[in-house]
Amino acid sequence: MSYNVNNTSKGALIKTFRAFALFFGLFFVLILTLGFLIYRANHNLYIEDAKNSVESVLGLTQELISHEKQLALSIALMLAQNETLKEGYLTNDRALLFETLQREISKIKQYLQIETLEVQLHTKDAKAYVRSWDFEDYGDDLSTFRKGIALLQQTKMPLVAIELGKRLNIKALCPIYAKNEFIGSLEIIIPFDEVAQKLNAKKINFVILMDKELLEIGAWMKELTQIDHYVIVSNSCPSECINALSSIISTSTVERGFARENGVLFGFTPLFDIEAKQVGYIGIWFAEALLKESLLLRASLSPRSTPLHVKTLEPAMEESQKHEILIR
Structure with missing residues (x-):
């Protein structure tokens, strides 16, 4: 009789343990899922904010060019x-x-x-x-x-x-x-030197990328640095920045207009000539730490x-x- 009681007690304990294990397992999975979803949501919000900041700086760059x-x-x-x-x-x-x-x-x-x-x-x-x-x-x-x-x-x-x-x-x-x-x-x-200097003072790098096919006309630019299908016509940074550009620039990247690599944000927008034909791209890039200063950038870079x-x-x-x- 006592043997049956003991077996019943052990069975109940095992069932209870399994129930708790299942509960905590499901709870753990739920927490992980919620954590992942929150991370993805925050990450997507961050990327959206980064894209908006890059777009803002590109807009300011175009304003500075208009000023010149x-x-x-x-x-x-x-x-x-x-x-x-x-x-x-x-x-x-x-x-x-x-x-x-x-x-x-x-x-x-x-x-x-x-x-x-x-x-x-x-x-x-x-x-x-x-x-x-x-x-x-x-x-x-x-x-x-x-x-x-x-x-x-x-x-x-x-x-x-x-x-x-x-x-x-x-x-x-x-x-x-x-x-x-x-x-x-x-x-x-x-x-474009004045534009480059004003942006560089705000820790923003600047580059003009010209389509390599136009070198037939731009004879004085044949000795300039070339990356992928583009010639670096103007830039505001030393050689180490060129190395950073070399790792990021491709036709697909500049057409997409945004890139992020090693804590640096890159932005590109088409550059048009007097006949509204595209001749290359305006490029900017800056450290992600500047995201916190995006509003200050808008206020300080905008020309009169x-x-x-x-x-x-x-x-x-x-x-x-x-x-x-x-x-x-």
Whole structure:
């Protein structure tokens, strides 16, 4: 009799133990599942926040590039009114034109506190007349490969755009008139250095990637670093950054527009030329730690909506020059 009671007690204990084991097992699995779901939700929220921050910085980068375009156009409009330049055109005095450019460029650089500025003068039939960086190099026909100059010849309208010539950079073009007669045009050339410096000050790296196929036109860029199908036209970082880019850049990555690797966030957006044709990509990347400062980045990087440079430099144009200004 006692034997049956003991067996019954042991059986009950075993059933109870199994029930508790099953309960705690299911509870443990439930906790793990909830933990995984919470982790995935938090991870997805983090990635979404990271993408938004990258998109925000790309937007700010485009605003800074637009600011540089406005600056280049303002300088072009101002120099087109320089009476000494007009005199040099009318007397066919290239030496006077070159000396005037050197003097004016020096003053503009000092006033605006910019490091790099180049000017090219064109004849009225779109040939290179005077280049601020090389007095001896002139006479080549620019209308055959320079879309901006060809457009100016047609419209006689000031314009600014990112344009591919022998280099890819910001170019502002403006017609020059003397006594209401078109006598030539000038071109202000600004690289992306100022944009790179402003972003670099905020611990953001910047790069311009040009499609390698365009090297046939951009002859001066053939010696630049190439990664995958792209040429690094401008960048704000030393060689170790190039190594970081080498590991991340591919056609699929830049088309996707976002990447994350080793605690660094990368963003890319298409870059278009004066004809709205894609010539490459604008790229930025920064440490994930900067995510906490994204709002500060927006406040500190955003340029003035009405830059002082534009207001100060833009001159009154002659009646013959009162055309719409084209910004692309």
